[in-house]
Amino acid sequence: MQRILNTPETVIEDMLDGFVKANGHLVKRVTCDSANSRGVIAAKDAPVPGKVGIVTGGGSGHKPAFIGYVGKNMCDAAAVGEIFSSPTALAFLEAFRAADGGAGVACLYGNYSGDNMNVKMAVKAAKREGIQVKTVIANDDVASAPKDQSEKRRGVAGEILMWKCAGAKAALGGNLDEVIQAADKAIRHTHSIGIGLTPCTLPGSAHPNFTIQEGTMEVGIGHHGEPGIEVCPLENAAGIARRMVGAVLPDEPFRKGDQVVVLLSGLGATPMLELYVLYNEIEKLLMGEGLLIHRSYVGNYFTSLDMMGATLTVMKTDEELRALIDLDAECAGFSQSSPT
Amino acid sequence: MQRILNTPETVIEDMLDGFVKANGHLVKRVTCDSANSRGVIAAKDAPVPGKVGIVTGGGSGHKPAFIGYVGKNMCDAAAVGEIFSSPTALAFLEAFRAADGGAGVACLYGNYSGDNMNVKMAVKAAKREGIQVKTVIANDDVASAPKDQSEKRRGVAGEILMWKCAGAKAALGGNLDEVIQAADKAIRHTHSIGIGLTPCTLPGSAHPNFTIQEGTMEVGIGHHGEPGIEVCPLENAAGIARRMVGAVLPDEPFRKGDQVVVLLSGLGATPMLELYVLYNEIEKLLMGEGLLIHRSYVGNYFTSLDMMGATLTVMKTDEELRALIDLDAECAGFSQSSPT
Numbered sequence: 001m002q003r004i005l006n007t008p009e010t011v012i013e014d015m016l017d018g019f020v021k022a023n024g025h026l027v028k029r030v031t032c033d034s035a036n037s038r039g040v041i042a043a044k045d046a047p048v049p050g051k052v053g054i055v056t057g058g059g060s061g062h063k064p065a066f067i068g069y070v071g072k073n074m075c076d077a078a079a080v081g082e083i084f085s086s087p088t089a090l091a092f093l094e095a096f097r098a099a100d101g102g103a104g105v106a107c108l109y110g111n112y113s114g115d116n117m118n119v120k121m122a123v124k125a126a127k128r129e130g131i132q133v134k135t136v137i138a139n140d141d142v143a144s145a146p147k148d149q150s151e152k153r154r155g156v157a158g159e160i161l162m163w164k165c166a167g168a169k170a171a172l173g174g175n176l177d178e179v180i181q182a183a184d185k186a187i188r189h190t191h192s193i194g195i196g197l198t199p200c201t202l203p204g205s206a207h208p209n210f211t212i213q214e215g216t217m218e219v220g221i222g223h224h225g226e227p228g229i230e231v232c233p234l235e236n237a238a239g240i241a242r243r244m245v246g247a248v249l250p251d252e253p254f255r256k257g258d259q260v261v262v263l264l265s266g267l268g269a270t271p272m273l274e275l276y277v278l279y280n281e282i283e284k285l286l287m288g289e290g291l292l293i294h295r296s297y298v299g300n301y302f303t304s305l306d307m308m309g310a311t312l313t314v315m316k317t318d319e320e321l322r323a324l325i326d327l328d329a330e331c332a333g334f335s336q337s338s339p340t
Numbered sequence: 341m342q343r344i345l346n347t348p349e350t351v352i353e354d355m356l357d358g359f360v361k362a363n364g365h366l367v368k369r370v371t372c373d374s375a376n377s378r379g380v381i382a383a384k385d386a387p388v389p390g391k392v393g394i395v396t397g398g399g400s401g402h403k404p405a406f407i408g409y410v411g412k413n414m415c416d417a418a419a420v421g422e423i424f425s426s427p428t429a430l431a432f433l434e435a436f437r438a439a440d441g442g443a444g445v446a447c448l449y450g451n452y453s454g455d456n457m458n459v460k461m462a463v464k465a466a467k468r469e470g471i472q473v474k475t476v477i478a479n480d481d482v483a484s485a486p487k488d489q490s491e492k493r494r495g496v497a498g499e500i501l502m503w504k505c506a507g508a509k510a511a512l513g514g515n516l517d518e519v520i521q522a523a524d525k526a527i528r529h530t531h532s533i534g535i536g537l538t539p540c541t542l543p544g545s546a547h548p549n550f551t552i553q554e555g556t557m558e559v560g561i562g563h564h565g566e567p568g569i570e571v572c573p574l575e576n577a578a579g580i581a582r583r584m585v586g587a588v589l590p591d592e593p594f595r596k597g598d599q600v601v602v603l604l605s606g607l608g609a610t611p612m613l614e615l616y617v618l619y620n621e622i623e624k625l626l627m628g629e630g631l632l633i634h635r636s637y638v639g640n641y642f643t644s645l646d647m648m649g650a651t652l653t654v655m656k657t658d659e660e661l662r663a664l665i666d667l668d669a670e671c672a673g674f675s676q677s678s679p680t
Binding site for chain 1: 342343344345346347351354355356357358359361362400401403404408412537538543552554557574576577578580604608609610611612613614615616617618619620621623635636637638640643645646648650670675676677
């Protein structure tokens with residue numbers, strides 16, 4: 001494989017060092033108690049006294065998620081796992097400590113068994129230290145289970161909109177319950193689906209960790225290559241857009257006049273040119289359904305190493321969520337000014 | 341090839357439509373006189389009366405360049421060419437018209453024969469309309485010709501730092517000569533080199549448009565796959581960093597204590613994780629040489645479709661250039677707040 005690496009064993013350390021060096025105006029490295037916990041990235045000014053801390057975390061390989069969302073008006077700290085593996089409980093605990101300014105911590109993460117287990121342990125340990133942590137688990141991937149089994153659904157790129165809303169709520173002075181409510185409202189109205197065109201390859205592997213045949217695409221693929229709901233012949237951009245929109249819209253269900261936020265993320269190796277071609281088709285379909293697009297984000301926001309493909313995320317907003325989405329933010333993976 | 345497209349014939353139109361829809365708060369499409377000119381993207385508020393207009397342009401396939409640098413405190417308009425082809429003279433002329441607020445236009449573009457020819461024609465036509473245009477041609481690619489033949493050197497990712505400095509100068513009220521001087525100073529002190537790990541494939545092609553053998557890398561590769569100066573066995577991140585830094589530093593030459601801006605761009609299909617691993621090694625080498633890193637940018641800033649690899653750009657700064665680099669900016673490909 002054609003990769004830019006030193007050794008597979010050091011890839012996370014090397015990446016974290018490079019990340020902090022490149023973004024030293026926004027973030028800092030938190031030294032951990034244990035060599036077992038790979039590391040924690042915290043906002044430069046964390047913890048902010050009196051502000052609810054926003055924590056996330058997850059496996060590596062999804063850049064800019066998760067550490068790229070640590071910064072101004074977004075997350076205060078992120079726990080870092082190995083490639084496609086949950087951070088340890090200790091890493092989550094360190095992240096809680098780094099983010100807690102005395103007003104409690106909202107831990108907002110994706111629905112994977114390792115993360116669930118480790119967050120639960122860390123929350124208990126934090127309680128013993130007097131840090132109150134409440135959690136919201138993202139489960140926006142509509143392809144990962146039927147709607148009536150949403151507790152089985154995975155969290156994917158919709159997490160970004162959850163962090164955005166909760167981060168803004170905390171920055172605006174919301175208390176822990178208000179921040180948790182904002183995060184919960186955001187993710188409950190957020191629906192995502194991924195389509196994969198190529199597999200991805202773990203650093204140090206000679207071969208991809210699964211297969212997508214040339215000329216086919218996998219609809220509903222997960223962020224780690226979890227099987228989708230259908231493998232079908234590769235379609236053109238309009239066809240891919242129809243499948244994505246067709247999977248996402250019935251899930252809310254979205255209705256004419258709904259004001260939505262749209263996030264279209266490449267999976268790592270998709271050229272931006274193609275993302276814009278795809279967004280053009282998606283926008284036509286959403287407008288055709290009478291939806292009003294409040295904001296849209298097109299880029300590599302939540303990736304799967306070098307996978308080709310994209311995820312579409314659509315969030316239904318109300319006035320509160322729109323105001324939270326619109327607040328300015330600055331972090332390595334996501335920057336915006338307030339609307340002028 | 342696994343691509344998200346409708347037809348190769350419509351890829352530029354589809355992409356431009358998607359781009360403007362996704363970034364309607366920042367940019368607008370300029371309708372052109374002629375079907376021959378693919379299009380022009382202008383900042384939403386362009387032209388700004390009394391402000392020098394900043395124009396760039398180039399072939400498509402380099403997203404977010406060129407159109408992703410149109411926005412607040414950066415470029416006012418960009419002319420769009422076909423994939424890897426210069427925009428037409430008419431497109432450049434339309435971009436001048438869209439950017440001219442009565443204080444003249446600085447056209448800042450890369451050193452390619454098609455662009456040189458078309459800009460020259462457009463400048464003449466603009467003069468007949470009473471629009472004064474001055475140009476600076478970027479030639480930051482140190483691998484494309486020896487230093488004493490810098491007029492033969494190609495412009496690559498260093499153009500971004502030129503646009504940043506000139507855009508800031510214009511935003512701060514600089515007149516046309518002052519803006520041109522800032523752009524010229526920026527690019528004269530900017531040095532880049534690319535390393536390619538895979539070739540790229542034009543939309544609609546079944547095969548890559550050149551070859552890089554598995555297990556090798558091409559040092560000094562151009563943004564369109566122009567041959568580099570050496571094909572050698574693929575090295576680890578530390579080795580790649582040594583080659584990049586070794587090529588760039590002697591070219592200024594950079595000296596201990598110099599304050600530099602560093603831009604490390606992926607070429608399209610390089611996972612962010614690997615860019616941070618590479619940046620970590622580059623930073624060590626620059627620090628080892630006694631350079632002071634004023635700011636660094638790591639991301640996909642100037643790409644070559646789906647090529648794997650990266651370009652390193654280092655700019656020597658003085659007080660003026662640092663102030664210009666530090667000004668806030670917001671465009672699709674590049675956003676930053678002013679330092680606080």
